[in-house]
Amino acid sequence: MILDTVDLSRLQFAVTALYHFLFVPLTLGLSVLLAIMETVYVMTGRPIWRQMTKFWGTLFGINFVLGVATGIVMEFQFGMNWSYYSHYVGDIFGAPLAIEGLMAFFLEATFVGLFFFGWDRLSKVGHLVTTYAVALGSNLSALWILIANGWMQNPTGAAFNPQTMRMEVSDFYAVLFNPVAQAKFVHTVSAGYVTASFFVLGVSAWYLLKGRHIDLAKRSMTVAASFGLAASLSVVVLGDESGYLDGEHQKMKLAAIEAMWETEPAPAGFTIIGLPDQTARETRFAVRVPWVLGLIATRTLTTQIPGIEELVGHAETRIKSGIVAFDALQQIRAAGSSAAIAPAVKQAFEDNGGNLGYALLLKRYVDDPRKATAAQVNQAAWDTVPNVPTLFWSFRVMVGLGFFFIAFTALVFYLSARRRLDRSRTLLWVAVLAIPLPWIAAELGWVVAEVGRQPWIIEGVLPTAAAVSSLGAGTVLATLAGFAAIYTVLIVVEMTLMLRxxxxxxxxxxAPEARLIPSAFAAAE
Structure with missing residues (x-):
């Protein structure tokens, strides 16, 4: 298979994004765990909790620095590889990114320095406030990034301006409080909390297996197990909310995740396992649980969920409507001034402008969508179906891991409460070996979110193929290889520093007050 500029640009962004997200969830989760541990220290005054905060803070710092290094490149890619996308939606997409830099990243970066160098310069409460500021900055960074990403999944609060040929903000509060963005934010940060919890559990379990730092390891496992259990439950609950929102705003993604080719009577069943075949457009050996999908996606037993073939039919209708909008847009641009535009043309664009993006799907087959044949329209309609097997299996592995996280953290929490954490070496080894699993689940979550949106870079508005820069495939391939090499080096550096x-x-x-006690007795003597 020969990859073109679009495929290579997508691959490059996927590589950099997935590499970057190896660092992000640990930063999100460890920042909150540090705040919890230091809170216990401030409340109890016991030095072991200060030691715990400083130790896990060191690992947080290593991860934070390398996470920043990998994240900077991603934002530059919008100008390098996706210049038309940046032009088309820069008014909307640029605002959350700018706010993230000004409000969240600078807050986080500033207080990270105070966290490391302020232990003996700030009061207990002052340093605790610093730690909470680090956690707040980390989570605010995620919020604004996910507001931007959520808008790409559900483009609300914006309208297309035919004079400027750009999307422009019409309601910033609708962008800010986009339900898809809010659900993605809480779901993503909860996944980060699970990742950090399993990291702390695994490292602490390794210490118990080696008979080192027993007090620190047991306390760390107790905190991580309770925090991880709450986060794991939250991930599953909010995953259910994401399913409901997909049923509202991204019906094709939901149908592809379920490999549901034909519309079923309500309520639809959930496919536990099967073998989806995108070529034959069927799912073989499907094992289903009745009603479950209908309850998740619609919250009712009577609302029907459309299948892939029905949604393709809807897409074909919208493509035809988009062609009308495209024709009206050409006449509007040719007229120049608003006064010269015929009322019928204005009305045609107002009635069909919401489907303009669907006409742009035809650009893959014909320069002028108005000249597309019926076969090309049908082919473009089927292009709205993402890669079904990838979504089907990614989702099921992710969900399976999610239920494992709940069961495992519940077991560790129970054993911790019974003070029996170090009695099962098998459990401790499972904790060590489970460290990578939350990362795998998180990466699969992004695969589901982003592959499921294809062929759209902005759902229903701008096809991915129309958003790329005018670059040669060789140029993109060279930068892809360079980024992959650099990011691999950074991963090796982080692993080396972490393990060391x-x-x-x-x-x-x-604590400073504990160190003063021997000096006071010496002076008395």
Missing amino acids: AIRKGPEPDE
């Missing part, structure tokens, strides 16, 4: 810090273990540490 873990092997070294926590530094002996006492």
Whole structure:
């Protein structure tokens, strides 16, 4: 298969995004765990909790620095590889990114420095406030990024201006409070909390297996298990909310996740397992649970969920409507001034402008969508179906891991409450080996979210193929190879620094007031 500029640009962004998201969830989760641990220290005054905060803070710092390095490149890609996208929606997409930099990243970066260098310069409460500011900055960064991404999934609060040929903000509050963005934010940060919890559980379990730093490891596992259990339950609940929103705003994604080719009577069943065949347009050996999909996606037992073939029919209708809008847009642009535009042309664009993006799907087959044949229209309609097997299996592995996280954190929490954490070496080894699993689940979640949106870079508005820069495939391939090489080096650097810090273990540490006690007795003597 020969990859063109569009495929290579997509692959490059996917590589950089997936690499970057290896760092993000650990930053999100560890920042909150640090705040919890330091809160216990401030409340109890016990030095072990200060030692725990500093140790896990060191690992947080390593991850944070490399996460920033990988994240910067992603924003530059919008100008490098996706210049038409940046032009088309820059008014909307640029605002959350700018706010993220000004409000969240600078807040987080500033207080990270105070966190590391302020232990003996700030009061207990002052340093605790600093730690909470780090956690707040980390999560605010995720919020604004996901507001931008959520708008791409559900473009609300914006309208197309035929004079400027751009999407422009019409209601910023609708962009800000986009239900898809809010659900994605809470779901994503909860996944980060699970990732950090399993990281702390695994490293602490390794210490228990080696008989090192027992007090720190047991307390860390207790905090991580309780926090991870709450986060795991949250991920599943909010995943259900995402399913409902897909049923509202991204019906094709939902049908593809379920490999549901034909519309079923309400309520639709959930396919536990099967073998989807996109060529034959059928799912073989499907095992289904009645009613479950209908309840998740519609919250009712009577609302029908359309299948892929029905949705393709809807897409074909919208493409034809989009062609009318495209023709009206050409006449509007040719007229120049608003006064010269015929009322019938204005009305035609107002009635069909919402489907303009569907006409742009035909650009893959013909330069002028108005000249498309019936076969090309049908082919473009089928292009709205994403890769069904990829979505089907990615979703099911992700969900299976989610239920494992709930069961495992519940078990560790129970054993922790019974003070029996170190009695099962098998459990401890499972905790060590499970460290990568939340990362796998998180990456699969992004695969479901982004592959499921194809062929749209903005759902229903702008096809991915129309958003790329005018670059040669060779140029994109070269930068893709360069980014992959650099990011691989950064991953190796992080793993080396992390493993070195873990092997070294926590530094002996006492709170300032504890260190003053021996000096006071010496003076008395």
